[in-house]
Amino acid sequence: MSLIHPTAIVDPAAQLDSSVEVGAYSLIGPHVKIGAGTKVGPHVVIEGHTTIGRDNTFFQFSSIGAANQDKKYAGEPTTLVIGHRNTIREFCTLNIGTVQDRGETRLGDDNWIMAYCHIAHDTVLGNQNTLANGVTFAGHVTVGNWVTIGGLSGILQRMRIGDHAMIGFQAHVAHDVPPFMTVDGNPLAARAVNVVGLKRRDFSTERIGVIRQIHKLLYRSGHSLDEARVAIEALRGSEGGVADGDIDNMLAFLAASTRGIVR
Template identity: 85%
Template sequence: MMAIHPTAIVDPGAQLDSSVEVGAYTLIGPHVTIGAGTKVGPHCVIEGHTSIGRDNRFFQFGSIGAANQDKKYAGEPTRLVIGDRNTVREFCTLNIGTVQDRGETTVGDDNWIMAYCHLAHDCVIGNQNVLANGVTFAGHVTVGDWVTIGGLTGILQRMHIGDHAMIGFQAHVAQDVPPFMTVDGNPLAARAVNVVGLKRRDFSAERVGVIRQVYKLLYRSGHTLDEARAAIEGLRGTEGGAADGDIDTMLTFLAASTRGIVR
C-alpha cells in the first residue's frame, strides 16, 4: 500500500507507484511521476513536469521540479528527469529545463547529493557522482560519471566536468575539467591525477600509470593543447593497451571542449 501521510497533498493527476512513501506536509503536483520504492520526506515540494525513477530518497525541505530561474522562462512545459537510487538531502533545489537548450534537466542514477545543492536548468548529471554540501550549478552544466565535487563549489554556466574528476572544496569552476584530474582553487588549477578515486574504482596500476603520463603531457610538458593531444594519442598501446579506453575518454573530452580546459 502507498504510504502517504494524511497531511500531504498529492494531486490526483500525479502518478505514484503503490510502494512510494510521502512524508507530512509534502506537496506533489499533477505532472509528477514517481517510481517504485522512492521515499519523499516531509515538507518537500515536487512540481512541474517531473519524472522520478525507482528507489530514490528525498530528505525534508527539498524543492524538486520548480520553474527555472531563467528570466526568459515563459511557462513552457519543460522537464526534470531523475533516474534511480539517488539520495537528495535537505534544502536541495532541482529546476526544470528551458526551451533555449534541451528542455530538460537530467540526473542519472546512484548520485549522492548533499544538503543545499542547486541544480539549475538544463544541467546533465551522470551516474555515481558525489556533490558535497552547497555545490551550486549554473545552467547548462554537464557532469560525467564518478565525479566528486567538494562543498561550497560554484560552477559557471555551460561548463563540462569529465568522468572520474575530483574538484576540491570551495572551488570556482570557470573552465572545463578534464577526466581523471584533481582540481581546486580560485582561480582553478589542476593539481594531480585523482589516483585515490581511480584505485577505489579498481583501475589497474597500468591504467593509472598511463593516466599519469596523460596528466604530465597536458600540464607539465610545456606543450600547447594541440601538441599535448597529439602526444596523448601517441600513448596508445602503452602497457599493452590497458588504458586505450581512458585515452579515448580524454581525447573525446578535449575535442568537445568549447570553453577551454583548466590549465
C-alpha cells in the same frame, strides 16, 4: 496502511507507484511521475513536469521540479528527469530545463547529493557522482560519471566536468575539467591525477600509470593543447592497451571543449 501521510497533498493526476512513500506536509503536483520504492520525506515539494525513477530518497525541505531561474522562462512545459537510487538531502533545489537549450534537466543513477545543492536548468548529471554540501550549478552544466565535487563549490554556466574528476572545496569552476584530474582553487588550477578515486574504482597500477602520463602531457610538458592531444594519441597501446579507453575518453573530452580546459 497508506504510505502517503494524511497531511501530504498529492494531486489526483500525479502518477505514483503504490510503493512510494510520501511524508508529512509534502506536496506533489499533477505532472509528476514517481517510480517504485522512492521515499519522499516531509515538507518536500515536487512539481512541474518531473519524472522520477525507482528507489530514490528525498530528504525534508527539498524543492524538486520548480520553474527554472531564467528570466526568459515563459511557462513552457520543460522537464526534470531523475533516474534511480539517487539520494537528495535537505534543502536541495532541482529546476526544470529551458527551451533555449535541451528543455530538460537530467540526473542519472546512484548520485549522492548533499544538503543545500542547487542543480539549475538544463544541467546533465551522470551516474555515481558525489556533490558535497552547497555545490551550485549555474545551468547548462554537463557532468560525467564518478565525479566528486567539494563543498561550497560554484560551477559556471556551460562548464563540462569529465569522468572521475575531483574538484576541491570552495572551487570556482570557470573552465572545463578534464577526466581523471584533481582541481581546486580560485582561480581554478589542476593539481594532479585523482589517484585515490581511481584506486577506489579498481583501476590497475598500469592503467593509472598511463593516466599519469596523460596528466604530464597536458600540464607538465610545456605543450600547447594541440600538441598534447597528439602526444596523448601516441600513448595508445602502451601497457598492453589497458588504458586505451581512458585515452579515448580524454581525447573526446578535449575535442568537445568549447570553453577551454583548466590549465
